[in-house]
Amino acid sequence: MSDGLPHISTNQDEANALVTVERGDGSRINIFIDPNCPDYNSNFLRLEGVQTSLLHSLTDHDSDLKSVKGQDRALLVNLAEEVAKLSAHAGQLKMDYESLRRGQGSLGQDLNTLQTEQGRLIQLLSDSQINMVKVVNSVSDALNAMQKENVGLKARVKADLQRAPVRGARLKGCSNGSRPRDCGDLYASGQREDGIYSVFPVHHPAGFQVIQRREDGSVNFFRGWDSYREGFGKITGEHWLGLKQIHALSIQGNYELRIDLEDFENSTAYAQYGTFGVGLFSVDPDDDGYPLTVGDYSGNAGDSLLKHNGMKFTTKDRDNDHSENNCASFYHGAWWYRNCHTSNLNGQYLRGQHTSYADGIEWSSWTGWQYSLKFSEMKIRPTRDPENK
Numbered sequence: 001m002s003d004g005l006p007h008i009s010t011n012q013d014e015a016n017a018l019v020t021v022e023r024g025d026g027s028r029i030n031i032f033i034d035p036n037c038p039d040y041n042s043n044f045l046r047l048e049g050v051q052t053s054l055l056h057s058l059t060d061h062d063s064d065l066k067s068v069k070g071q072d073r074a075l076l077v078n079l080a081e082e083v084a085k086l087s088a089h090a091g092q093l094k095m096d097y098e099s100l101r102r103g104q105g106s107l108g109q110d111l112n113t114l115q116t117e118q119g120r121l122i123q124l125l126s127d128s129q130i131n132m133v134k135v136v137n138s139v140s141d142a143l144n145a146m147q148k149e150n151v152g153l154k155a156r157v158k159a160d161l162q163r164a165p166v167r168g169a170r171l172k173g174c175s176n177g178s179r180p181r182d183c184g185d186l187y188a189s190g191q192r193e194d195g196i197y198s199v200f201p202v203h204h205p206a207g208f209q210v211i212q213r214r215e216d217g218s219v220n221f222f223r224g225w226d227s228y229r230e231g232f233g234k235i236t237g238e239h240w241l242g243l244k245q246i247h248a249l250s251i252q253g254n255y256e257l258r259i260d261l262e263d264f265e266n267s268t269a270y271a272q273y274g275t276f277g278v279g280l281f282s283v284d285p286d287d288d289g290y291p292l293t294v295g296d297y298s299g300n301a302g303d304s305l306l307k308h309n310g311m312k313f314t315t316k317d318r319d320n321d322h323s324e325n326n327c328a329s330f331y332h333g334a335w336w337y338r339n340c341h342t343s344n345l346n347g348q349y350l351r352g353q354h355t356s357y358a359d360g361i362e363w364s365s366w367t368g369w370q371y372s373l374k375f376s377e378m379k380i381r382p383t384r385d386p387e388n389k
């Protein structure tokens with residue numbers, strides 16, 4: 001046996017050897033631990049058992065250490081130290097193992113929680129997808145319905161625009177063949193049948209048909225829808241011909257509008273529009289509100305009507321304007337109000353300058369909004385070729 005000191009090491013090359021003691025003479029002592037044991041706690045117990053067994057063996061032979069050769073004695077002491085270190089390392093490994101087991105348990109709980117949350121999210125996504133599909137289908141159906149309705153509406157509007165103006169039967173006159181000045185002449189001539197008749201006011205030889213006149217304040221113009229639809233007043237004085245009659249006249253062909261104005265200083269002005277109509281494209285003009293068509297201004301009174309183009313007629317009991325309030329009630333009139341007006345020829349007869357705002361017989365481009373005119377007259381006639389005017 002060599003006199004060299006024994007060498008103790010862990011042998012990584014031997015799969016089943018945990019501790020190797022190499023003596024001075026070259027011989028080896030291996031301490032085996034089964035690495036395939038699935039229960040690591042039992043490994044720690046076995047390791048502790050080995051340590052205890054070695055310690056007991058060393059204690060039992062402690063009395064014989066004096067008789068043991070120095071080399072063997074050093075071997076046993078060195079072995080005891082290595083076993084102690086190994087035991088301490090094994091204890092640390094056991095603590096680490098327990099900590100890992102606890103961490104594994106906590107991780108398992110976290111994983112279970114995540115799996116539960118994942119399942120809930122998957123269900124929510126599934127429900128959301130189903131609801132989204134329903135919403136998309138609903139919106140798609142609504143868009144399809146709107147598209148079909150839009151196509152149908154465009155077709156109807158196009159047909160209405162392309163359709164020739166409705167021309168009724170030839171307008172009737174007096175039964176005796178004379179030219180009636182008003183409805184009284186028609187009645188006196190023996191006409192009793194309801195209908196549309198030609199009248200020829202004596203003060204308009206140019207062929208205009210008067211549809212509105214204000215001259216002395218003798219007639220109340222702050223009226224409801226039925227009155228403005230049917231007409232009121234006397235044709236020889238203050239009157240409104242009626243939306244129904246104005247519509248029937250204007251759909252016969254192309255009409256122009258002339259408005260004559262006079263203030264209380266006897267100044268006069270006029271506004272003329274080469275295009276005029278009421279309810280031109282309406283299937284049911286009464287239900288549609290008798291919308292105004294007007295354009296091609298000329299004159300010296302200034303334009304105070306084009307702003308009302310396309311607007312429906314509003315009275316105090318039928319609000320068709322774009323204002324939050326009823327413009328007819330607010331400005332004491334009836335007109336094709338927008339929001340609200342630049343003209344108000346059916347307003348109150350306030351006799352010139354007034355302190356209230358825009359509620360008289362107003363033509364704002366000429367006299368502003370606080371001057372009620374003395375006279376206004378609206379009249380229409382079929383448009384003529386320029387050389388025949």
